[in-house]
Amino acid sequence: MEFLAIILFIVIFILILKGYPVAFTLGGISVAFAFGVSIFSPESFTMSTFYLLPSRIMGVVNNYVLMAVPLFIFMGIMLEKSGLAQSLLETMAMMFGRIRGGLAISVVIVGALLAASTGIVGATVVTMGLISLPTMLKRGYKTELATGVIAASGTLGQIIPPSIVLVLLADTINSASRGGASVDVGMLFSAAMLPGxxxxxxxxxxxxxxxxFYKEDAPGIPTEEIKAFRGGDFVGKILKALFLPVLLIVIVLGSIFTGIASPTEASAIGAIGATILTILQHKFSLKxxxxxxxxxxRLTSMVFFILLGATTFTLVFRTLGGDQYLQELIVFSQLTPLMFLLLVMLVIFITGFFIDFIEIIFIIVPVVTPVFNALDINMLWVGILMALNLQTSFLTPPFGFAxxxxxxxxxxxxxxxxxxRGIIPFILIQLLVVSLVLFFPEIIFISS
Structure with missing residues (x-):
């Protein structure tokens, strides 16, 4: 009766594609499905299994690693309010202004800095869209290039630490491993640096x-404007714009990589640091x-409601023997470990066209992790591949959130x-990096 677990997975997947709320679909359909199976096939599932659910839910709520999620979210939103992004963009634009495409390059660099200090795609894309898109269009940038650069740069927060995607991935992989290879959040952060x-x-x-090759698509900034900006204390302007956010990045990531603080402790440092930076920028208020x-x-509640629904789904799926059935299916089909990994990557990529990265993490990752462990595939490598793949879900039409x-x-x-149209070259670049990490895994082990 293990195939019932696969039917449950397919039903939930279809309902989510139709737009039903993810958290309640995961939990509600799983409970309803389990209830039906317990009536018609009590040997496959008994409702007493749900006695395990409260302890699992409390395990999620009490998870020390997941405490980093609301703190990193707080840090990102507070930094968005500080106004540092605007001063960063203006300063970087003038630093690279003489180069053709310099304004676009400055957007990429600022996107990377914001990724390492906020990790929130929505905040980064909106901030850079409001500040830099009108300026790029005014200066003659082709619309497709300008929008593509901003959207792609805004998603860097999904792979450059500290990333909420990496935190959730590490926790989901560890929960699904059941005694198999675990993944430390700090190790995942270190491994993600070089690919990012x-x-x-x-x-x-x-x-x-x-x-x-297309000079009219990305003109440089007029020399007069650059001279006007560089007049006076230009070095001071650069230090003021770069020093504070870079200092925060060094403190947060440095404390994790050196082992001084855990990711959760570092997230608390980041939240306090972002608040201090907002005060220093004179933007702090009760409002x-x-x-x-x-x-x-709001964002934390959304994540945890989905997580609790996913916990219910995982309990029912495993009790029905879905993970074991999937492993037997892989063995029967004679897929090699690499072929199975490629299949999973393809499924995640295609799924990213239609549903959010959080939903993919909580639906697909718990199902495939036991199989990866059974095939003895390095889960740190798999985690980075998944994170890079999930990043493309923000850019792929029709439902790319960025x-x-x-x-x-x-x-x-x-x-x-x-x-x-503007985002297509950047999706291809992301797929190139996924391929490089797939076929040259030493990339992540050098950085970790």
């Missing part, structure tokens, strides 16, 4: 090549605090089809 920086470098390389707390509570965020703040005249 590789993405940044390839984005910049693409912009330089594009600007060289700001209220907005940050409300947004943090595209929605950008369209929501884009000036009048920027069409959806232009945003879709």
């Amino acid at each position: 920086l590789l993405l940044v470098g390839l984005y910049i390389l693409y912009i330089l090549i594009k600007a060289y 700001i605090v209220k907005e940050v707390i409300q947004e943090t509570t 595209l929605f965020y950008l369209k929501g703040v884009a000036p009048e005249g920027v069409e959806t089809h232009q945003i879709y």
